[in-house]
Amino acid sequence: MILLDTRELDHPIPLEMVVDAFKKLSGDEVIHMIHRREPIPLFEIITKNGGRYLSTMERDDLWHIYITRSSTVELEHPHV
């Protein structure tokens, strides 16, 4: 699991960081992005380039986004 906590970073650094990490993803690796907003434009980039994502809201200002290139890895957000 590659953890990217981008909550305190100004736009557009979070998007650039996660897309950069996505380009380097291999096998069953999963990116876990923690962000203050749902990064909607990111999802089009992921799905158009053979990736999958799961976006989960914990609070209005706290989102967990899981991203993988694998078609078999199950994406789920652990409920604490």
Place this chain on the structure above:
Amino acid sequence: MYNGLSLEQAPPISVVMRFFLTVPIFGILLSIIVFLNPHEVLIPSHPLSLAVIHLMFLGVITMAMIGALFQMQSVLGGRPIPSVSGNAFIIHLFLGIGIVSLAGAFAFSVEPLFIVAAVFLGASILYVANLILPLLFGGATHDTLRGMRLALISLAITAIFGIVMATSYANGSFSASHDALRTSHYSLGLIGWIGTLIIAIAFQVVEMFYVTTPYSLWCKRNVFRLFAVSLFFKILWLFFVLPFVWIFDLVIGALLIGFIVTTAKRLSQRKRRVSDVSIWFWMVGIILLAVSIATYGVFEWNGYAPLPSIALNAFALFALAIILGMMGKIVPFLVWFHLNSAGYMDTPIMSNIIPQSRSKALFALFGITLLFTLSGIFYPLPLQLGALSGGAMFTLLLLNLIKALKLYRHTLVYGTRFEQL
């Protein structure tokens, strides 16, 4: 949890860029007119002054804002605009013809051109409203969408009032309610369309781009209702010639001051103090809005003739500051986003698409332009210098946009895609 939004919402890059590329062209045209006719444009009701005002508010500001609306509705609204490329082409073409016709009608006093302007401007603006407004109702709702609704409704009514006024100019006869119509036309255009849309955008981008504390929920929920009610009653009061119409201006002024104070506080207390030219544009923009409100307020009190011109110029420069700041963010994002969506591995990072040095130069030219333009209300010479620096500023903006598009096309042709690896 998937959010249920369509994943292919973003319109093609050409949709937004065709509007943005036209902005500096109209900006250069209006700079030339001001440079060549400084005495005439200083007279508020002179035809050349009206030509310049409409080139600024339609050719520069509305052109940029409609382009931004195409992007915002598609991404924030959750419901893509149907046949977005074709519709954008028609709207842009009609808007462009309408603006040129209106400016020409005023500048050369060609009365039939007012009818051409009314047809093309009316058609393009009412078409935009008819296309986008239904998508803002019945689906996802948030505060920015509420602001976009009020802005589009205001724009449509501004256009209708404009059509009526254009036919009056074409016939050379003005009705008894012409003054009420004129005041309603600019109140709705400035506050309902431009002011509201900028506030709606601020609610979305200030928190998101600059990691600030959020705006108060009460403000976000109610500010657009208060604007709508104030504007509605102001227009009603104007047409029925009722007393104390200034009360509605007072409410609108108070709302705008609230926006200035809360935005300035958020921008000055942001968590990470990263240097960003777009923040400078926002800060200068809201200072200009404060200048505009203050001068308009003093004019209501003492009636000093040059004050409305200062208020109008400061308001136009406020909107221009926000537009320039936001274009500096939107254009690199669009280039980066569309290249990454298409799977290009070597997409340039956003800060390399419009380099910081050119963004700073644009800001410096904007600063010089605003100083000369505001002092030019009193003397023609500074106004000419303002037109010169304004022309240079719009030329640099055009250069920034063209270079960003060239980089986009270069990567499309020579870049490496995921599947090629």
